[in-house]
Amino acid sequence: MIRPFLLLLASLIVAAGLMVSLFFSSRLKSSPSLPDLSRQGHPSTPLTVFCAASNREVMQTIARDYEREYGVRIEFQFGPSQTLLTSIEVSGEGDLYLPADESYLQLAATKKIVTKRISLARMHVVLGVPKGNPKGIHQFADLLRPDVRVVQANPDVAAVGKLTRETLTPSGKWTDLHDRTTAFVSTVTEAANSVQAGAADVSLVYDAVLTTYPDLEVCEIEEFRETFAEIQIGIVSQSAQPALARHFAKYLSASDRGLERYRELGFRPVQGAIWGGEPLP
Amino acid sequence: MSNPPQSEPSTRTFRHRSDFPFLAAMWGLGGSYVLLVLLLIIADAVRTSPRHLGEALLKPEIQAAVLLTLKTCTLSAILSLWVALPLAYLLSRQHFPGRFLIDILVDIPLVLPPLVLGLSLLMLFHLSLDGWKLESWLRASFEFPVTYHVPSIVLAQFVVTASFAIRTLRVTFDRIDPRAEDVARTLGCSRGQAFFRVCLPQAVPGMLTAFTIAWARALGEFGPILVFSGTTPFRTEVLSTAIYLELGIGHLESAIAISLLMIALAVLVLVILRCLGDWTAP
Secondary structure, three states: OHHHHHHHHHHHHHHHHHHHHHHHHHHOOOOOOOOOHHHHOOOOOOEEEEEEHHHHHHHHHHHHHHHHHHOOOEEEEEEOHHHHHHHHHHHOOOOEEEOOOHHHHHHHHHOOOEEEEEEEEEEEEEEEEEOOOOOOOOOHHHHOOOOOOEEEEOOOOOHHHHHHHHHHOOOOHHHHHHHHEEEEEOOHHHHHHHHHOOOOOEEEEEOOHHHHOOOEEEEOOHHHOOOEEEEEEEEEOOOOOHHHHHHHHHHHOOOOOHHHHHHHOOOEEOOOOOOOOOOOO | OOOOOOOOOOOOOOOOOOOHHHHHHHHHHHHHHHHHHHHHHHHHHHHOOHHHHHHHHHOHHHHHHHHHHHHHHHHHHHHHHHHHHHHHHHHHHOOOOOHHHHHHHOOHHHHOOHHHHHHHHHHHHHOOEOOEOHHHHHHHHHOOOOOOOHHHHHHHHHHHHHHHHHHHHHHHHHHOOHHHHHHHHHOOOOHHHHHHHHHHHHHHHHHHHHHHHHHHHHHHOOHHHHHHOOOOOOOOOOHHHHHHHHHHOOOHHHHHHHHHHHHHHHHHHHHHHHHHHHHHOO
């Protein structure tokens, strides 16, 4: 008879212990490699960047550089671009927004969620195929072959799909591709993952996305020679630290700071100014 | 006088028929599911390598995510049990106005799409009522941030796991004969004493099952956490969101390695809970 009481008592003790543990661990610094910056006169409130998962690696690298140089902590919320935008809109939190491409920033600007947009890099629409291109896909006509499984991002949801549709519709090729597409997925990374997992032979993606896929390679075709999208970062209009957010955005867009990292990681950075070593606001 | 004709005594013999077709059908149907789960794990294991598993385990953010996952899953499962126990008992034993409505309400988190649940939580904490917001009030009054912090993970898990726990415990209490409690009351026990001394000891296996289901469900929780808690490494990144982040940058092998780690953790905890169940069995 004592067992239920023992169980309930034990659960209470465990729950109390967990609450204390979680409370104290959440009070610790966000990254184990960083010193306690608040004692050194640096802003103790970190900058929060809502960042598309596709830019995670490059942004974390730049954030580490910035933290070392200026002692300002950068915290990231990663996720799908549209989900991040909704989160900013509902919660009113965040200082900067970096979606997968500029279309989300256009939407954010329309809703007055971001005030200023800064270009960082360009992305080219390409075909993503497995290393060695085993299906021999070199031109648009190959996408229509019955033995080729094509996966692309939904044009009503993802910008790369929308760009593909806009590029191919005037020449009448969109309908052919649409009818031959094996599956539509919701994001550009899901399209690349389909090829990586072997569920598709080719996907229409951005070249920048493929930088983190060592098993995939880029295949450029004539139809998309001029089809580009931009990676931009926007300053959230409700940011509690707008001056600091602008400082970091400028650092990101400096050719010898953020853009240099973008170049190293396989992106096509835009032209940027040299970093003037601006002090923190 | 002739005797009336008597019917032939029944000479029906019962031929022993083989159980094989029955058992084969049962094993065939049931076993197909076991086989499917096994194949899923094998497919994961084949796609990754010990190197990827080792790399994943050595990443400090993954280590932090493992610890955070274990803590939050356990806490949300315990909280679910504490809430489910009284509510399931009331729904099982009491007939009150609105019982049907409450019964439906507690099932809503089970049928809501996970992302909608996360969005609903986010909106609840940032709903402006004449300028007053729950999140701002918690931060200002108690320095207790919820959104994008650890409490949001527990809350996001709890909303779903409590529903599972209530459903499980409701079935448990329905199966316990209320007459034993009635007898206890005729012998002088109050309703509370009858519950604690007669009903609760019989409900222990159900409580452990409810806890196990709640814990397992919390482990796999993803959508509400993604929206309500975010994915900040070292702060709100749990294993399910870590897998999403790895997939987001094309690290398929790493994502699978973390998935296998999750499976191993789940098996370990479920075995411990099963042992605990055997220990508490009457």
